[in-house]
Each structure stands twice: as structure tokens, then as C-alpha cells.
Amino acid sequence: MNKTMLIFKHEFRTLVRRTGFILMTVAFPLLGLLAIGGGELISGIAGGDDPGEVTQVTIGYVDDAGLIGAYDQQTNFTFESFTSVEAANQALVAGDIAEYIYITPDYLQNGSVARFTVSRELETPGDRYDAIRNFVLRNLLGPEADPDIVDRAVYPLNLSNIVIDPVTGLPADTQGGFSQFILPYIFAILLVMSIFTSSGYLLQGLAEEKENRVMEILLSSVSSRQLITGKVLGLGAAGLLQMAVWLISARFLANMASENFSEILGTIEVSTTFVIIGLAYFILGYLLFAIIMAAAGSIGSNARESQQMATVFTLLAVSPMWGMVFLIENPDHPVSIFLTLFPLTAPITTIVRIGVADVPLWQIGLSMLIMALSVVGLLFLAAKIFRTFLLMYGKTPKLGEIIRLIRQS
Structure with missing residues (x-):
């Protein structure tokens, strides 16, 4: 047994002193701290210095389908009408608007909307997509629709899942x-x-x-x-x-x-x-x-x-x-x-x-x-x-x- 313990101590001490073992042991906590700290830093940068300050973004639109009515304002998005793609394009190049959309004449048949911007993107940012979607949807429903119905059409579900414990019949702990x-x-x-x-x-x-x-x-x-x-x-x-x-x-x-x-x-x-x-x-x-x-x-x-x-x-x-x-x-x-x-x-x-x-x-x-x-x-x-x-x-x-x-x- 003494010899077994000697080997045990030798192997344990040798391994815990290895540089690779030490690095792997501390890597997980350090990477976790860096990920959380990085997430907070990115959130702070994205949120700006003043959490209460809302940056207003102007999006132009050309409506060749004749569907857009009076609704043109959201929390931090303003939609500005243009009579032609050329006029919207000039405003975009001049920096008067952040981007613009073109609603094609056959929108009701195929839902085709083109988005124009001066910056390259992997895909449409989520906030811009939601703003454009809500803008089009609210105008489709029209000003005569009940505001509550419009809100539910824009945000139809606030779904939550609740797991029931089959033994007690109450919401489960997990x-x-x-x-x-x-x-x-x-x-x-x-x-x-x-x-x-x-x-x-x-x-x-x-x-x-x-x-x-x-x-x-x-x-x-x-x-x-x-x-x-x-x-x-x-x-x-x-x-x-x-x-x-x-x-x-x-x-x-x-x-x-x-x-x-x-x-x-x-x-x-x-x-x-x-x-x-x-x-x-x-x-x-x-x-x-x-x-x-x-x-x-x-x-x-x-x-x-x-x-x-x-x-x-x-x-x-x-x-x-x-x-x-x-x-x-x-x-x-x-x-x-x-x-x-x-x-x-x-x-x-x-x-x-x-x-x-x-x-x-x-x-x-x-x-x-x-x-x-x-x-x-x-x-x-x-x-x-x-x-x-x-x-x-x-x-x-x-x-x-x-x-x-x-x-x-």
C-alpha cells in the first residue's frame, strides 16, 4: 500500500504541475469571465452612454403599390415618403436618410419589397426588419382598424411554456x-x-x-x-x-x-x-x-x-x-x-x-x-x-x- 501511495502522490503532483493541465483548468473560468465581461461591454457600447437617449432613424419609402396611409412613425424610426426611386436614392447618397424601401406595384401578389442601403450587411438587422414589417403591416390594416387588433396583428403571440409536474399537478421546479x-x-x-x-x-x-x-x-x-x-x-x-x-x-x-x-x-x-x-x-x-x-x-x-x-x-x-x-x-x-x-x-x-x-x-x-x-x-x-x-x-x-x-x- 505504501508503494501504491508513493506512485499516487508522484502521478498527482506531476500532473497538477504540468503547464497544459494548469492552463486547461483555469481556461474555463477565465473564458467564462471574458465572455460575460465582453457581453457587458458590447451591451454598453450598443446601448450608448445615456440609456434614456433614443437615436432617431429616418427610412425612406417609395410606394408604387398605393398601400401606405397615415402611419409613418415608430419609437425610433421615422418613415419619409418619396415620389420616385431616383429621389429616394439622392437622399440616401446625401445622407438625409439612413436607407429606403421600394414597395413594388405587384406587392399584393408577391409581397416584394426592396431595401436599399449604402453599407454592406450579412442580413437585414433585426430592428430594421421589424420596423419595416410593422410599418407595412399597420398601413395594410389601415387607420380604421381597432388599435388593439392592429397591435395583436403586429405582435400576435406572447407565448410562454409551463411544465406541469405529473405527480402534484403544479408547475414543475425545472x-x-x-x-x-x-x-x-x-x-x-x-x-x-x-x-x-x-x-x-x-x-x-x-x-x-x-x-x-x-x-x-x-x-x-x-x-x-x-x-x-x-x-x-x-x-x-x-x-x-x-x-x-x-x-x-x-x-x-x-x-x-x-x-x-x-x-x-x-x-x-x-x-x-x-x-x-x-x-x-x-x-x-x-x-x-x-x-x-x-x-x-x-x-x-x-x-x-x-x-x-x-x-x-x-x-x-x-x-x-x-x-x-x-x-x-x-x-x-x-x-x-x-x-x-x-x-x-x-x-x-x-x-x-x-x-x-x-x-x-x-x-x-x-x-x-x-x-x-x-x-x-x-x-x-x-x-x-x-x-x-x-x-x-x-x-x-x-x-x-x-x-x-x-x-x-
Whole structure:
């Protein structure tokens, strides 16, 4: 046990002192702070120095359809009539108007409206599009229409979705929406990064120690079980520390984002349950992939070949990210449930599903149980692989040879 603890301390200290590990650990909180600060700065610039000051914009129009009546004023948009496109164009070039629109004679048949401006744009700005749309729509309805009906025609819906708890019949505590999804989505990405960073260091270290013949010296002092146990636990503890830093900073950043961008993001909350589930999946996911990486590191003759062998499992683990749209739109589909229960895809799939739907507790519990059993089973298999291949040098064995040697061990 003392030797295992020595290896544990060595691997933990070595990893947490790595520049790459430190940068990755602090990158998420710093990027989050920069994003929030940048958003506030942009909002301040866009809003101007005086929040109460409204910039008035003049938009010209040429109505060849004969539809425009008396309505020509909005909150910060004034619409000015021109008799011809040439006159409107001269005013635009002279800077008397910001832009102008041309309503074609056949507007009622095809809704064709051309917008002219002196600046290049990716698309029509949202405020300009809304202003032009409201201008045309209010004039189509005419001054004789009831103002309330006109307002409802312009803004027909103020739709809100309310999720009802099927047990109590009352509004549920978690209402879902974008704010509930974005945090699990980001966390799923961070979860993958942390798991594969820690387990990747394990694979790289084992492969390099084997390639440089350092493994022979290590195994002369410690057993293979002590070596792998110390490495897995040491690197796992470093990864757990990283996840803890990210989760603590996530709660802080979520509160800042909710206060400053509540209109866009809504209320973002990092619940205790989510933290517990996230840490549990990190621990199980790390143990699972660390054992796989350790096996790959002991089989490969060098670091490059070991990493190539591990790529298959890495691609399986991140495969739910490729079907993210499917998971979001079909969180309760049998395929989504299967990915939740399949050990290699369980961490990402479950975290993403939590953000868009109420995942039954039995699915989460069964998923964790299957992952735990997989860890135990792979641990026994990895022990055989370790004993068989750790001191085997030369050409990397093929799959058939690997299976044969494992059976003989």
C-alpha cells in the first residue's frame, strides 16, 4: 500500500504541475469571465452612454403599390415618403436618410419589397426588419382598424411554456428551455475533455515508460497491480480536482450570466443534484477509460501505436456529440436510452438528456450500475493484459494474437 501511495502522490503532483493541465483548468473560468465581461461591454457600447437617449432613424419609402396611409412613425424610426426611386436614392447618397424601401406595384401578389442601403450587411438587422414589417403591416390594416387588433396583428403571440409536474399537478421546479440546456451541454464537453486529458496522460506515460524501458526498472520495485492502481488513482484525483474547480466556477459564472443576460439566457442554476451526477459520471467515466487507456498503453510498442488503438474508444465516447440534434429532439427515444445505458457513451448522453428532459432515476441508476460493473470487468481483463504485454517489446500484436495470449494467461 505504501508503494501504491508513493506512485499516487508522484502521478498527482506531476500532473497538477504540468503547464497544459494548469492552463486547461483555469481556461474555463477565465473564458467564462471574458465572455460575460465582453457581453457587458458590447451591451454598453450598443446601448450608448445615456440609456434614456433614443437615436432617431429616418427610412425612406417609395410606394408604387398605393398601400401606405397615415402611419409613418415608430419609437425610433421615422418613415419619409418619396415620389420616385431616383429621389429616394439622392437622399440616401446625401445622407438625409439612413436607407429606403421600394414597395413594388405587384406587392399584393408577391409581397416584394426592396431595401436599399449604402453599407454592406450579412442580413437585414433585426430592428430594421421589424420596423419595416410593422410599418407595412399597420398601413395594410389601415387607420380604421381597432388599435388593439392592429397591435395583436403586429405582435400576435406572447407565448410562454409551463411544465406541469405529473405527480402534484403544479408547475414543475425545472421548466426547461435554453437556460436549462446550455449548462449541461457545456458541462458534457468539459466532462469529455477532463476524462480524456487524465486518461490520456496515463496512456502516454505508460507507453513512453514501456518504450524507454523504464517499465523494467519500475516493475523490479513494485508489482504491476501497485503500479497501475497508483497511476489510475493519482491521475484520477488530479482530474477530479479539475472538475471540482470547473463546477465551483460554473456556479459563480451561472449567477453572473443570469444577472447580466437574463433576457437571453433566463435563469441558469447549477443544482446540487446536477453537481453530484456530474461528479459521479466523471469518476465512473474516468475509471472506465483509464483502464482502457492503460490496456492500450501496455499493448502498443510505442506511444503513437497505443494512441491509435485508443482512438476507437475515444470516437465511441464522443459519438453522442455527433447526434446532438437527435438527442435534443428525441431525449426519450429508445436510441437515446440505449446510449444512456451503454457504458462508453453514458456520460455525455446522460448529461445532455438531463438538460432537455426529465431522465427517469432508474435509467441514471442503471447506467451507473452498468458502468461500475464494466469497470470491474475491464479491471480483471486489464490485469491479464498488463501481465502479458507490459514487458513485451517489438511489433504490436494483432487482435487475434492478443485474444490468444489473454486466454493463455
